[in-house]
Amino acid sequence: MKRFKKMEPVDKGSLVDKVEVRLLAFFKENNLKVGDAIPKELEFAASLGVSRTVVREALLRLRTLGLVESKKHRGMILKQPDIITNFERIMDPTLLGEDVLKQLFELRLILEMGMVDFLFEHKNQKDLDDLEEIVAAEEALSYTANRFSLDREVAFHGKLYQISGNKTLMGFQNLLLPVFEYKYLQEEKKGKGDYKYSKGQFVTHRMLMDNLKVGTPETFRNAMRRHLEPHFDHVFNPPKG
Amino acid sequence: MKRFKKMEPVDKGSLVDKVEVRLLAFFKENNLKVGDAIPKELEFAASLGVSRTVVREALLRLRTLGLVESKKHRGMILKQPDIITNFERIMDPTLLGEDVLKQLFELRLILEMGMVDFLFEHKNQKDLDDLEEIVAAEEALSYTANRFSLDREVAFHGKLYQISGNKTLMGFQNLLLPVFEYKYLQEEKKGKGDYKYSKGQFVTHRMLMDNLKVGTPETFRNAMRRHLEPHFDHVFNPPKG
Numbered sequence: 304m305k306r307f308k309k310m311e312p313v314d315k316g317s318l319v320d321k322v323e324v325r326l327l328a329f330f331k332e333n334n335l336k337v338g339d340a341i342p343k344e345l346e347f348a349a350s351l352g353v354s355r356t357v358v359r360e361a362l363l364r365l366r367t368l369g370l371v372e373s374k375k376h377r378g379m380i381l382k383q384p385d386i387i388t389n390f391e392r393i394m395d396p397t398l399l400g401e402d403v404l405k406q407l408f409e410l411r412l413i414l415e416m417g418m419v420d421f422l423f424e425h426k427n428q429k430d431l432d433d434l435e436e437i438v439a440a441e442e443a444l445s446y447t448a449n450r451f452s453l454d455r456e457v458a459f460h461g462k463l464y465q466i467s468g469n470k471t472l473m474g475f476q477n478l479l480l481p482v483f484e485y486k487y488l489q490e491e492k493k494g495k496g497d498y499k500y501s502k503g504q505f506v507t508h509r510m511l512m513d514n515l516k517v518g519t520p521e522t523f524r525n526a527m528r529r530h531l532e533p534h535f536d537h538v539f540n541p542p543k544g
Numbered sequence: 545m546k547r548f549k550k551m552e553p554v555d556k557g558s559l560v561d562k563v564e565v566r567l568l569a570f571f572k573e574n575n576l577k578v579g580d581a582i583p584k585e586l587e588f589a590a591s592l593g594v595s596r597t598v599v600r601e602a603l604l605r606l607r608t609l610g611l612v613e614s615k616k617h618r619g620m621i622l623k624q625p626d627i628i629t630n631f632e633r634i635m636d637p638t639l640l641g642e643d644v645l646k647q648l649f650e651l652r653l654i655l656e657m658g659m660v661d662f663l664f665e666h667k668n669q670k671d672l673d674d675l676e677e678i679v680a681a682e683e684a685l686s687y688t689a690n691r692f693s694l695d696r697e698v699a700f701h702g703k704l705y706q707i708s709g710n711k712t713l714m715g716f717q718n719l720l721l722p723v724f725e726y727k728y729l730q731e732e733k734k735g736k737g738d739y740k741y742s743k744g745q746f747v748t749h750r751m752l753m754d755n756l757k758v759g760t761p762e763t764f765r766n767a768m769r770r771h772l773e774p775h776f777d778h779v780f781n782p783p784k785g
Contacts (some may be wrong), residue, residue: 360604363608
């Protein structure tokens with residue numbers, strides 16, 4: 304039997320997809336920077352040999368992604384894309400699947416365990432004073448010590464993210480918060496929201512704070528790991544049903 | 545003088561913005577799930593009292609973000625948004641500012657330090673065999689032991705991300721890789737790419753692997769921290785100029 308050469312599949316990518324890629328390449332090749340004006344729709348349409356509608360749709364996409372914006376009297380300019388804003392619209396927990404929710408929940412634990420070196424590098428007296436205030440306030444409310452409460456978690460851990468000095472990281476924390484809250488409420492509805500400690504010593508926010516004051520990244524990481532134990536336990540030994 | 549009541553600022557949000565928000569609310573209120581068909585452009589336009597063009601533009605945005613997709617004969621359906629794909633287009637290092645690049649570089653260190661518990665929870669014999677192969681291959685190439693090489697970093701650390709079992713995390717790693725490479729090449733161009741060890745013991749990939757085999761999350765985290773020391777040093781004590 305005659306052996307045929309392998310056929311290349313037909314390119315099914317849409318025109319808009321192709322124009323989008325070409326526009327991005329154009330920005331790079333011309334070394335355009337944030338704030339620079341870009342050519343008009345009509346010019347792109349002429350250069351690329353496509354309709355103005357196609358160019359318009361590709362530019363709309365880039366605008367949706369925050370890569371370009373329209374300025375009065377200047378047409379469109381390049382914009383510093385805001386990574387976090389891009390996430391916000393799609394991070395609605397009710398629109399995400401169970402598996403992605405679980406991964407995002409895990410991601411939050413990963414970030415808190417991972418950012419410790421940055422806390423020790425950037426902490427200052429003002430930060431420690433703020434933390435002291437947060438811890439004192441929650442102690443005054445005298446919650447049951449070993450019961451999980453979302454509000455005090457947010458106040459304390461949000462401050463830690465802030466100390467890390469990384470704005471992108473802080474943005475992630477804000478995005479992950481609704482996921483965290485949603486998962487917690489979900490479990491609580493099923494009567495499984497009462498986080499229990501399966502092992503190890505209970506590490507309070509005060510103990511973490513003291514560790515941040517006088518400890519090292521190593522001691523703080525171990526303390527944080529024990530503090531997060533109920534959540535790790537929840538992830539590694541999920542409640543049945 | 546007569547004190548006037550404070551005036552509310554005029555709502556300047558665009559019609560498309562408003563329609564986008566209303567569409568998302570509609571999906572939630574009707575408890576629509578991934579795969580469900582949504583009403584047609586014309587119906588939305590009639591219900592919301594806006595033009596079909598406005599609805600179309602809002603739907604295009606949602607399509608760009610991966611929240612809806614067009615299906616033949618079914619119109620538009622809800623889609624599980626792919627968090628990572630959304631990032632991909634805007635994560636071109638040449639389009640990001642210096643500050644964001646630095647934050648993303650730091651984020652990679654945070655993820656590697658933070659994911660350790662998941663490595664120990666999910667590792668199996670196959671994973672350790674794969675790692676052994678990767679380490680043996682790089683040793684056979686006999687790179688200078690304490691010189692940073694992007695390729696072997698990617699092979700080894702990419703495998704670790706895979707062992708973590710978290711697909712969103714793996715997606716981030718893939719997104720951060722170009723940033724990492726870009727920053728490295730940038731430094732090298734300036735003659736500052738020769739990562740040096742400022743302190744501590746040099747921890748090789750083999751040592752990390754052995755630690756993963758017989759150690760604990762605590763010992764592995766300390767080893768990983770020392771392994772990443774050149775990068776932390778680079779972030780905390782950036783070369784001048």
